[in-house]
Amino acid sequence: MTKFDEATQAIRVDETTYDVCLDPGYSIGGPLNGGYLMAVILRAVVDSSPHEHPVTTSAQFLRAPVPGPARVRLEQIKTGRTATMTRATLVQGDGQGEKAFIETLVTTATLTDATPDWTDAPAAAMPPVEECVKLPDPKPESNMTFNAQIDMAFDPPTIGWLTGSPTGRPEGRAYFRMAEPQDPDPYILALAVDALPPVVFSAGARGWAPTVDLTWHLRALPAPGLLTLLGSGRMISDGWFDEEVEVWDSAGRLVAQSRQLARVGRG
């Protein structure tokens, strides 16, 4: 079992409750990465479902949970031949003090390795991986433990904001894999769709950009190898921005699509 598999483990208590333990290794300056938290929730949802894959996940982020024990509460809303729909809530606290931190609606189904009937080209072109660059290691006091879990190589202009040269538009592009070698799977895709720095950094914004809603679709099971993350946004307005991420696998297939609506950080 890899460290990621262990960090996302969900242990069945009964048909509506799973115990989980949120790993401090996925911190981004304090709060835990939203993709990591979705992966934890999806472990419980898929284990409880007669279907194998989380094809759609809509998550609303209410508050930031702390590392340590937590639970996933499940309510199966409908199950049929093709799909099962489940409400899953990540909670922390005991008894009367139990509080919801993330609310999700998840549809599980079973994907096959069918060839797509039609597929568009990737949303953007990537330079070869050897021309891409890594982020500098975060300072230990920044509590960016998440960065050590993943290995990302960025399309250089999209991290120009780091050195004072943002491109002026919301975007981010990178090759992605786990730092500890592991073939990508749907849980790693949950992590991947929320792994880029907020796309608004490239448009000149800064600071913690809290996600309000993140919806992603698993479109195919990823082939082994590097993933490509193509992130963009359509509008920054009134304190809100959208961030879309497409994930392509090493075989050139679109494997995941996400869109989140988030708040622009202050400062």
Added chain:
Amino acid sequence: MTKFDEATQAIRVDETTYDVCLDPGYSIGGPLNGGYLMAVILRAVVDSSPHEHPVTTSAQFLRAPVPGPARVRLEQIKTGRTATMTRATLVQGDGQGEKAFIETLVTTATLTDATPDWTDAPAAAMPPVEECVKLPDPKPESNMTFNAQIDMAFDPPTIGWLTGSPTGRPEGRAYFRMAEPQDPDPYILALAVDALPPVVFSAGARGWAPTVDLTWHLRALPAPGLLTLLGSGRMISDGWFDEEVEVWDSAGRLVAQSRQLARVGRG
């Protein structure tokens, strides 16, 4: 009060329940249009919220409700200064027989008329409205009553499938307004994001294409006048397809963004 306002009215019973009456005038061959059903749900959500606008809505479609009385059940998950998150469920049937038909998670907030800090160009160009074309009137026996509620003028190639000439890619583009004159508002945008024929028709598919998940974001309050709907898809695979719709208002502002994951119809 317009017919649309009446058809989407939600009457407060108590803080967690609203009575609604589903209008047979929004049928698309039997089932009611999903955007209409979202508009009904959002009336209840917004009425119960301290905030004015439904900025994100994630809806999972479980079953097709029938025209007639129904209820919206609400659970307020969190409320704060900026936003309120609500779970809202459309139900029909009485007592023990009550069943959920649509499950939603909705974030309400209050948008201002701020100028966007940054905005991209529309996803596609539209010909002038006088070069666009309407769909032929549906046969009465088709039970397509929805078509009479709206007034749409299509970018001609994107309805070439009607006359045996699909473009070969998932797309659909049209100008949109209500048949009964009414300025667009967030509820009309809920209708608009699900008003185009399924984009897969343009790629050669046919038949009822049931939506599994539709998530949409209200990005700004629409100006009076015509709306422009730009629909597209990224992949058709394994019986699933995605459909993205951008809605632009007459002032040239992006006012709504949606993505749905749906099943390809058979036949």
